[in-house]
Amino acid sequence: MRAGRIAAPKDTPARTAQLLAGLRRCGLAATTPPDPGLGPLKAVHAEGYLEFLRTAYGRWQALTEPGPEVLPNCFPYWNAQPGMPARPPCPSRHIIAEAGYYLGDLAVPVGPATWDAVRASASGAVAAARAVAGGEGAAYALCRPSGHHARADRASGFCYVNNAAIAAEILCAAFGRVAVIDVDAHHGDGTQAIFYARGDVLTVSVHADPASYYPFFTGYAEERGAGAGEGCNLNLVLAPGAGDAEIAAATRAAARATLNFGAKALVVALGFDSHADDPIGVLKVSTGGFRAVGETLGALGVPTVIVQEGGYALPVLADCLAEFLTDFA
Numbered sequence: 643m644r645a646g647r648i649a650a651p652k653d654t655p656a657r658t659a660q661l662l663a664g665l666r667r668c669g670l671a672a673t674t675p676p677d678p679g680l681g682p683l684k685a686v687h688a689e690g691y692l693e694f695l696r697t698a699y700g701r702w703q704a705l706t707e708p709g710p711e712v713l714p715n716c717f718p719y720w721n722a723q724p725g726m727p728a729r730p731p732c733p734s735r736h737i738i739a740e741a742g743y744y745l746g747d748l749a750v751p752v753g754p755a756t757w758d759a760v761r762a763s764a765s766g767a768v769a770a771a772r773a774v775a776g777g778e779g780a781a782y783a784l785c786r787p788s789g790h791h792a793r794a795d796r797a798s799g800f801c802y803v804n805n806a807a808i809a810a811e812i813l814c815a816a817f818g819r820v821a822v823i824d825v826d827a828h829h830g831d832g833t834q835a836i837f838y839a840r841g842d843v844l845t846v847s848v849h850a851d852p853a854s855y856y857p858f859f860t861g862y863a864e865e866r867g868a869g870a871g872e873g874c875n876l877n878l879v880l881a882p883g884a885g886d887a888e889i890a891a892a893t894r895a896a897a898r899a900t901l902n903f904g905a906k907a908l909v910v911a912l913g914f915d916s917h918a919d920d921p922i923g924v925l926k927v928s929t930g931g932f933r934a935v936g937e938t939l940g941a942l943g944v945p946t947v948i949v950q951e952g953g954y955a956l957p958v959l960a961d962c963l964a965e966f967l968t969d970f971a
């Protein structure tokens with residue numbers, strides 16, 4: 643749903659084809675990751691939520707006149723405060739109640755292949771993180787669907803399972819202190835929420851001002867973490883229309899925070915929806931603008947997992963990825 647209309651999805655398989663082309667342009671061969679099982683997902687997500695994703699489509703079919711996909715028609719009240727440790731459990735086990743509880747907006751339908759796709763996407767993040775934990779300097783995970791809006795117990799914004807957070811947990815176990823730098827145009831609200839009270843994971847998000855852009859309810863500079871995580875969350879907000887110079891400066895600020903934090907490993911949540919041509923974007927970054935982003939993050943010189951997030955301008959995706967990776971390397 644977009645502005646009250648059913649809109650054609652922007653997250654299409656053609657994105658994957660373009661990103662694979664970007665890898666080939668860099669001389670990188672993609673491999674299909676093995677299925678790691680649910681263990682790495684359970685390290686981040688509530689078991690009831692994963693069980694919902696696994697079973698929702700089948701349960702939906704038992705409704706009278708079910709639609710083609712699971713989509714909620716009612717939502718529980720939720721106050722959106724990032725310091726709120728947990729929601730009360732869903733008091734009803736009815737599929738319509740659970741759809742409203744676990745699906746946070748109307749951009750996360752659950753169809754017959756959703757669970758398989760979500761697991762395959764997460765498998766890439768797990769494989770990349772395990773490669774880096776095992777000694778590789780860097781690895782790129784071509785994840786689709788994206789993950790950074792997914793909370794421990796809630797899907798939203800095209801995201802079901804938080805691939806970057808899953809990678810960060812694996813790196814935490816291997817390296818101790820980890821930073822997540824999210825340069826997608828949207829605030830990484832799910833990643834922020836998952837690590838908000840953690841002192842061993844720094845979360846930094848560079849994104850368009852949520853006062854006028856999704857996800858609206860979080861992503862503001864005053865959200866700095868809570869409890870043991872006080873000071874370990876940094877939101878770097880870009881004004882609508884910001885371009886190459888602004889994203890480069892914000893990425894440098896994110897890198898400085900990562901150095902000050904003493905991160906031993908890094909997860910980059912990489913989105914290209916800050917590109918000027920993006921059909922749902924408000925920023926004006928050029929294709930070449932991702933070179934400085936890649937160079938700054940690569941210069942940190944720490945073991946790094948790069949997880950693909952958004953980016954919907956099909957004609958430029960391959961070049962954006964190639965520009966980023968070339969200068970990162």
Ligand SMILES: [Zn+2]
Pocket residue numbers: 826827828913915951952953
């Ligand atoms: Zn995005």
